[in-house]
Amino acid sequence: MATPRRMVYMKTASSYVVQFLQRPHSLPLVLSMFVLVTWISLRMHVTRPSFPTNSTTKDDIKANVVRFHSRTPVIAKDNRGGAVTCASIHVGEIRPGMLRGNHRHLDCNETLVIWGAATKFRLENNEVPDNGYAEVIIGSDDVAVATSPSGIAHALVNIDQIRSTFFIGCQDSIINYNASSTDFNVWKDL
Numbered sequence: 001m002a003t004p005r006r007m008v009y010m011k012t013a014s015s016y017v018v019q020f021l022q023r024p025h026s027l028p029l030v031l032s033m034f035v036l037v038t039w040i041s042l043r044m045h046v047t048r049p050s051f052p053t054n055s056t057t058k059d060d061i062k063a064n065v066v067r068f069h070s071r072t073p074v075i076a077k078d079n080r081g082g083a084v085t086c087a088s089i090h091v092g093e094i095r096p097g098m099l100r101g102n103h104r105h106l107d108c109n110e111t112l113v114i115w116g117a118a119t120k121f122r123l124e125n126n127e128v129p130d131n132g133y134a135e136v137i138i139g140s141d142d143v144a145v146a147t148s149p150s151g152i153a154h155a156l157v158n159i160d161q162i163r164s165t166f167f168i169g170c171q172d173s174i175i176n177y178n179a180s181s182t183d184f185n186v187w188k189d190l
């Protein structure tokens with residue numbers, strides 16, 4: 001009787017990468033890479049959006065928001081390159097009618113990528129007369145990047161009746177929520 005031959009499989013570097021990416025602990029790395037690539041592409045983008053000007057453009061500038069409509073391709077090119085350091089990255093969901101944020105970080109800047117549902121973004125801005133904040137509505141077909149500098153309050157409210165809002169937040173330092181470096185419940189009308 002003949003001896004069956006044994007197959008020898010050689011592992012390549014690419015198979016190790018695929019194996020790693022199939023495991024749950026690869027999710028933070030993948031999300032970090034997504035935030036990094038998004039941030040770099042936005043840093044290279046011109047400060048003015050490449051879509052037609054509409055009535056919300058002035059409000060977007062006051063609220064530090066850049067919109068990327070699903071129907072508008074964004075192409076950015078810059079020879080300077082770029083880098084970002086996110087000390088803290090968080091990913092979240094806001095269910096219909098719910099609120100996240102409504103706080104002010106006194107010792108870090110925060111950049112948010114927002115998508116998925118009609119969402120109200122509010123940013124403290126003392127240059128806006130009467131109420132002291134800028135507010136924009138991000139459509140369910142939009143992907144928006146909003147920045148909140150250190151010491152400036154911000155809030156996200158999902159105003160969609162069906163869909164959830166999703167966001168990725170990047171902070172340039174680690175936040176200790178037990179310390180007094182964050183003010184909570186800034187606005188009482190949200």
